[in-house]
Amino acid sequence: MSKGTQLWPGEKMQAFFRAHIQRETALDDAAAEKLAAALTKAVNRMLVWDAVPEAAAVPAPASTMAKAEIDADAAAAERHARAENFNPYFFSALVALAKFGREGLMKRLQEIKSAEHLRAFAEAQHVPVEPGLKRTDDIRKAIIAAVERRLADRKAAAS
Numbered sequence: 001m002s003k004g005t006q007l008w009p010g011e012k013m014q015a016f017f018r019a020h021i022q023r024e025t026a027l028d029d030a031a032a033e034k035l036a037a038a039l040t041k042a043v044n045r046m047l048v049w050d051a052v053p054e055a056a057a058v059p060a061p062a063s064t065m066a067k068a069e070i071d072a073d074a075a076a077a078e079r080h081a082r083a084e085n086f087n088p089y090f091f092s093a094l095v096a097l098a099k100f101g102r103e104g105l106m107k108r109l110q111e112i113k114s115a116e117h118l119r120a121f122a123e124a125q126h127v128p129v130e131p132g133l134k135r136t137d138d139i140r141k142a143i144i145a146a147v148e149r150r151l152a153d154r155k156a157a158a159s
Helices: 011-024 029-042 067-084 093-110 115-124 136-158
Strands: 005-007 046-048
Touching: 005 011, 011 029, 093 115, 093 136, 115 136
Parallel strands: none
Antiparallel strands: 005 046
């Protein structure tokens, strides 16, 4: 099996979607572009085996879209960019606790400012946090306590 190509949100991914949409459907260029943009926003990354050749990855002209569609897409892109600015796998909570202790993990968690991002971090790291917690400090403390329990469980299992 040949090695696939990993695509991240951006023009290459959008060109990949656009090429497949135009090849497989009877949609006009504007509709295909709009659908490709929506799919690009919905997908974080993907691995493909039949990537679009570089020559086909030319962006479609913006003049094919109506002004209202461009404004709506720009607003959606801004929301998407804000959500994408946070990476819940930025660091491993378990490794941070093991290497740097409770204070080191708290310093790393202080870098995460919003409660929404803290919850996404906890979910991604498989750390249970009570849904009733609202304050960021309380969520950070709950994450630390859960990671400490997880580390203790791992050490106990290893002995």
